[in-house]
Each structure stands twice: as C-alpha cells, then as structure tokens.
Amino acid sequence: MRRARAGGRGGVFTPSDFLDMAGRAAVDQALSRLAKSGRLRRLARGLYDFPKMHPKLGPLSPVPDDVAHALARETGSQVQIAGARAANALGLSTQIPAKSTYLTDGPSRRVVFGRRVVDLRHASPKHLIAPGSPAGTVVQALRHLGLVRASDVARVAALRLSASDKKTLATSAVQAPAWMRPTLVSIANTSGARWISSPDSTNE
Template sequence: MASVANEITQQMAERAPGTWVCTPRDFLGLGSRDAVDQALSRLVKAGTLRRIGQGLYDMPRFSIRLNRPAPADMDAAVAALARRDGVRIMPDGLVAANRLGLTNAVPAKTSYLTDGASRTLKIDGRTVRFRHGRPRIMQWAGRPAAPVVQALVWLGPDAATDAQVVATLRRRLPDEVKHDLSEHINDVPGWAMPLARSIVSGPAIAA
C-alpha cells in the first residue's frame, strides 16, 4: 500500500501541480484496482492529493492571489475523463468562439461535446455538461482546426459570413491551424467551405 501511494505521489509530483488530473486507471500498472483506490484515498486524507470529482484527483497548487488552493484545471479534468472512458471530448462551439475572439458571450455552464453519452457531472464544485456531438463535428476532435470548425458551426451560416469573422480568423490563426483546416476542408459543413477557403487562402490582414 505504502509503495503504491509513494509511486503515485512521485508520478504526480513529476508534473507541475495543478496541471494534470488523474484517475485510478492511470495507475493500474502499480497494483490492483483495490490497492490503487486505497492509496488514492490515503493520499486524499493526507492532503497530498485532492478529489475533484468521482474518480478524479489532482495535486493542488496554492494560489497566492486567491489565498487558497487554486481551482482545478478543467481542461486537464476533461482530458482525464477522455482517457478513462475512451471517448473524445472537446469544448462546445460557444467556448471555441469565445477563445478565438469571435464573441464576448460566455457560457452559463461549462459545456463540452463528446462522442460518448450525454451526461452532467460535478467537477471541483462546478456543474459540467457533456453533450453527445454529431459525428461530422466529433471527427475534428484533437485536430488543430477543431475550434475553428466548432466556432463556425456555432455562429451559423448567417453570422459566420460576417467579414469581421473571416478577418479575425485570418489574423489570429497560426499556420498549423490553417494547414489543418486546408488539409481537411472536405470535412467542413458544406455551407462553411467557402469561408474556410477564404480563411486559409485569403491575404493576411494587419492587426
């Protein structure tokens, strides 16, 4: 038991605190599932690890600004769920559009798309919704251009054709993203293909 707990602590410490979320499945190479569960429980009681959701743990970092442990990294928690459950997960279109600077709107609840089942979970005290996404969209999961496609779909045919949308994406997208979008342009919804071509082949626009 102690050796399993020590190995888990060492592996967690090798990563910057707060940047990686684990599940019991990540440590099954160290012992039986029962031994891993007991070790994790022991580490939580000792304050070494923090349980942020059902079967989700992190090594908390202290926030000087907040004067308390910093919130869990939600993207890291979602990545842990994807590893554990063998599914693909990515932020929904509103989040993607916000991160790309295409909207100031922010979601009332943290929301993701998945090719797994729709469900709602509590992670670090926050309600997180996972909504089953269409295969046409989920095939972009993990690709550099995924947020662009999600944002365009969220905006829809009318809003996405605004010249400012294209100008913003031409200016902000790195070459890697533009290349990925170009390489997989046939996977973009039909109405968005002219926009995607304009984004990747149009002239650069000064900031």
C-alpha cells in the same frame, strides 16, 4: 504522490493514469487515502487533482481543459472544446462561461465542482470535426456564432491558423454543414499566419 508532484500543482488525474504502477483496486485505494489525507482532492467519482493553492483563497478550481483531458484519457477518447468556449478561445467572445462544453467520441459525462461545470457530450463524427485541433476549434466557434458572424470567424482564423491547420481545415470542410463550407474553404485558402494560443484555448 511523487507522480502527482512531478506534474506540478493543477494536475488532474483518474485511476487509469496510474495503472502502470498497480492494479485498479490498489490504485483506487491509494487515491482514496491521499484524498482523505488532503494531499490530493477528489473532484468527482474517479477524478482527482493536485490543486493549485492561493495564499488567501486556498485550493483553486482546476482548469476545465485539464478535467476534460483526464476524462478523455480514462476512456481513450478525443475531446474538442465547443460552444462559447470555442468562440472565447478565438478571441471572438469575452464571455467565460461557467459551463465548459466539450464534444467527444467517448461517453457523455458532466462534472460539477463549485460553480464550474465541465460537460462532455457524445457527438457523432459529422459533429466532431478535426477534434483536438485548432481547426476543430474554428469549426466549433463558427457553429456557435452562426452565419451572421462567419466573416469575423474567417478574419480571426485566417490570422491564427498555421499552414498545417489550414490544410486540416480544407480536408475536413466536406464534413461540415453546407452553410459552413464556404467560410472554412476561404480560411483554408488564405496564406501566412499561425495559431496564437489564448488562455482558454486547447490543443488536445
């Protein structure tokens, strides 16, 4: 509980986050007791949080990115926001989807809490380009919005990506579908700017 408090309210955990303290069985039992006492909240099998509290609404839902990161730590995998979430992170969509989709090189898993869904989908390397980086978010936003809005993605990404991220994009472009490559290369070749975080962006 001290470790949960140290990270502040809103933290999301799996048993693997505590295995340096005790064996798996003991950790499972301790987390179960803390959840039953109301000190932690059980979100799903093997997934807990130390929820933020609202004075009127009570416990708030966890941040989807935090849930995805916790599940990734459990399996030692990488995650990358995808779909509408990626477009939203770039400011190219005002839509905040109820389902937050992530691509991962680990196992697929879906977690439902309230009206929110966190959906981790196993993806092959060709679909998981520069995972956990702003460059990867640009690729996924472009994949979601399609060629018809490629110029919008290029304009925003040119302003938001750092020089380092653009280098990552340049080296990763060869892995992308042919229709994406000209847009990714054009973004990588622009100068200046830096990544500007949005409330729904992620930098795993």
